[in-house]
Amino acid sequence: MPQFSKVGVVGVGAMGGGIVQMAAQAGADVVLFDARPGGAQAAVDRLGTTWDGLAAKGRMTAEAVAAAKARLTPAASLADLAGCDLVIEAIVEDLEVKRQTFVALEAVVGPDCVLASNTSSLSVTAIAAACARPERVAGYHFFNPVPLMKVVEVIDGARTAPGISGRLAAFARDYGHRPITCIDSPGFVVNHAGRGFGTEALQIVVAEGAASYADVDRALRDQAGFRLGPFELLDLTALDVSQPVGESMYRQFYGEPRFRPSWLLKQRLDAGLLGRKAGRGFYAHGPEGQEKLPEQPVPKADPRPVWVAAVEPAWRDEIVAIVKAAGWPVVSGPQPPDDALIVVAPLGHDATAAAEGLQVPANRLVAIDALFGLGKRRVIMAPPGADPAFVEAAHALFAADGTPVTRIHDSAGFIAQRVVATIVNIASDMAQQRIASPADIDDAVRLGLGYPQGPLAFGDAIGADRIAAILAALGNLSGDPRYRPSPWLRRRASLGLKLTTAEA
Template sequence: MADARIVNVLGVVGTGAMGAGIAQIAAQAGIAVRLLDARPGAAASAAQKLGEVWAGLAAKGRMNPEAVEAAKARLHPIASDAELAGCDVVIEAIVEDLGAKKALFAALEPIVGTDCVLATNTSSLSVTAIAASCTAPGRVGGFHFFNPVPLMKVVEVIDGALTEPAVGATLTALATRMGHRPVRCIDSPGFIVNHAGRGFGTEALRIVAGESAARPVDVDRALRDQVGFRMGPFELLDLTALDVSQPVMESIYRQYHEEPRYRPSWLLRQRLDAGLLGRKVGRGFYAYRDGKAEPLPEQSVPVAAPRPVWVWGDDPDWEAALASMVRDAGWPVETASRPSDAALCLLAPLGDDVTAAAQRARIDPARCVAVDALFGLAKRRVLMTNPATHAEFAAAGHALLAAGGVPVTRIKDSPGFVAQRTVATIVNIACDIAQQGVATPADIDAAVTLGLGYPKGPLALGDALGPARIVTILARLSALTGDPRYRASPWLRRRAALGLSLLHVEA
C-alpha cells in the first residue's frame, strides 16, 4: 500500500448508531456499502431506517428523490463475513470491547484482499492493541467519528504504532469525500478530541468540589457568557450522563499514568453511585422537567449606597474599563495612587485570587473585591471576594457591578476566577497535545471546534487572550495551589517567550 486507494466498496460492521451514520454519509457520497451486524436482521433494519431518513430529507426538500433512490441502492445488508471480500475499506463500529474488535479483525483478514484497509471507530481503545491481532497490523487504522455522524463533521484518522502511511492517506481522502474534516493524529489515549476536552470538566469540578468557590450554575454561566461556550461543563456532564462521562474521565487519567492534569473528582463517583446521572434520569447537577432544566434564579443583588471606588488592575486597559464602568454607574472614582479610607477597592487581577492581588497592590483585603476583566465586562460580571472582605464592601461591589443591568455572579476567592483558570487549563492541555506530537496545531483546533463545539480552537483561544497571559495565569495558579496540574506546558512557555502564535508552524 503506497498511496491513498480509491474506495468503491466500503464494509461497515456493526450497524448501531455509529455504523448506520457512517453508512449514511458513505452512501450519500456515492460509495457502495455492505452492512453487517452480529444480530440477525439488524443490518437490514439499519438499511430500512436509512431509507426513511433519506425520505424525510427529500420531504423537506433537502435531497432530491433520484438521489434518495440512488443512495438506497448503494446499501447492501449482508449476512456473513465472507461477503466482505472485495471491500476496499472495512470500518468496524461494533461493541467497545478490545477482545471483540481484535477477534473481528483477525477473522476478516483472510477474507478481504491484502490491500483492504481495516478501520476501527473505537473511541477509547488503543488502535495499536486492536491491530495486534492481525498478521498485517500495518493495514489497521483508527477512524473515529462522532455522534450523530451526519451532523458532526469531523473524524479522527488515527495512526497506530505500525499503521502504514497509505492507510491514513486512504482514510483521510475517504473522510473528505464523505464531507467530513479529517484530523490526523497518532494513537494515544483520548486521541485529540477526548484528550483536549479534559480541561473543561476537570477544572470546573476543581472549582466546585475541590475549592467550593462557586456552584455548578455559577461556573456554567461564567463560561457561557464570558467565553462563549454553548454549554457549561455541568450542563454538558448532565447531557452526556455520568455513567458515560465518569468512566471516560477515569480511563484517560489512568491511561496517562495518573497525570494530574486529567485528575477527575471524587464528586462524580459519588453522584454516579447516587444515580444522579443527568438529563436522561431527570436529575443531575440540574433538575429536569419534560427534558428541560428547571431555571435557577440569578443571585439577588444587595442594595448599597454609592461610595468612592479605587480601581487597580493587571492591565491598564482593565483599569480604564473599570473606571468607566464605575462612572457609568454614577459612583465616584478615586484617582490617587492609594485608596482613601472609605473607598471600595475594585481589583482586576490576572490569575490571582483577591487575597494575592490585595497583597500585590498592598491594600487592606477587607475592602477588596475583584472582577474578571479578561473577557470584557459586557455580558456577565464575575465578582470575587476574599475571606476577609467585609460584608458591607462585598455588598457594595455586587451592587456596583449590577448597576448597568449586567448579570453578576459572585464567587469565593479563586485564583483565576472561573473563566481565566478554565480557559488557561484548556489551552495548556492543547499545547501539551501539540508538544507530544499527537496532531498538528491546525488539526487540534479543527478537531476541538468541530468535535466539541467550542467557540474557538484552544490554540486560537490562547492566541486571542495572549500566550504570555496564559503562562501568567498558570504560574499564579501553581503558586497558590502547589498543584502540578497547573505547570505550564513547555510548548506554551516557549511560544510565549518567543512571542509566537500558538498556531505557528515550525520551519
C-alpha cells in the same frame, strides 16, 4: 470516484448506520453486516427512510436517493465482505471482541483491504496487534450523530503503514467530513482536549469550594462563550458515560495530574444522579427542560468612593466607566483613601494576592474578572475576612446597570480565566506531544466539542503570555503540578509567537 469504491461496515447500530450513510452518499457501494439477525436489513430500511426524508425536504434529489439506496447490500455473513477495499468496524466497545472480528475479517478480505475501527476509547494499536497485517489497520473515529458531526479522527496505530491515514482522510473529504489526523494515544484528539473543561470546573467547585456549579456554568457561558457550562454538559452526556471515561483517561496517562478526576462524579454516579436522561443530575430536568436557578440577589448599597487598579490600563478604563455611569465617585491617588471601596482587576491572581501585591487593605478590596470584557456578566470575589459591607457595595455597584453579577470566593483566575487557561494548556501539550497538528487540534475541538474557537486560537486571542501568567499564578498558589505550563506554551509566550505556530 470515491477513494474507496466498495466499503464494508460491521456493526450497523447508531454509529455504523451513520457511517454507511456517509459512504453511500460519497458514491461507494456498501456492504452491511451485523451480528444481530435482521440487523443489516433493518439498517438498510432505516437509511431508506432517512433519505426519503431528505428528499422530501429538498436536501437530496430523487435520483441521488435512488442511487444511494441501490448502493446498499445487506450481508448474511462476514464472508460477503470479501471484495471490499475498506471495512469499518463499529461493533461493541470491547477489545477482545474487536480483535476477534479483525482476525475474522482478515480471513475474508484481500491483502490490500484497509481495516478501520470506530473505537472511541480502545487502543488502535492493541486492536491491530491481533492481525497478521497490522500495517493495514487504522482508527476511524466518528462522532454521534455521524451525518451532523462533520469531523472524523483518523488514527495511526504504532504499526499503521504510511499512506493509510491519507486515504482514509481523502475518503472523509468525499463525504464532506473534516479529517483529523492523529497518532494513537488515549482519547485521541477530541476526548483528550475536552478533559480540561470538566476537571478544572470540578477543581473550582469541589476541591476549592470557590463557586457553585451553576455559577461556574453561567460564567463559562456568558464570559467565555461556551454553549453549555461544564455541569450542563455533564448532565447532557450522562455520568454513566463520562465518569468512566474520565477515570480511564487518568489511568491511561498514568496519573497525569491535569486529568485527575473528582470523587464527586463517582459519588453522584453511585447515587443515580446521571443527568438529563435520569431527570436529575446537577440540575433537575423535566418537561420544560433544565431547571432555571435564580441569579444571586442584588444587595442594596449607598454610593461610596471607589479606587480602581487593574493590571491592564484598558481594564481600568472600562471599570472606571462603569463606576461613573452608576454615579459613584472615582478616587485616584497612589493609595486608596480610608473609606474607599478598592476594586482590582487581576490576571491569574486571587484577590488576596492582589491586595498583597498592591499593599492595600484586603478587607475593603473586591476583584473583578475583566479578561473577557465586562458586558455580559461580571464575576467578583473578595479575600477571606473582607468586610461584607464592601463586598455588597461592589456587588450593587456592578449590577447597577442590570448586568448579572456572580460573587464567588477567592480563586486564582476566577472561573473563566482558569478554565480557559487549562484548556489552552492541555491543547498546547497535545501539540507538543505531536499527537496532531495545531490546525487539526483546533478544528477537532471546534467541530467535535462545539467550543467557540479551537483551543490554540482561543489562547492566541487572549495572548499566550496572559495564559502563561494565569497558569503561573495558579501554580504558585496551589503548588499543584496540574498547572505546569506546557513547553509549547512557554516557548511561544516568551518568543511572542502564536500558539498555532507549528515547528519546521
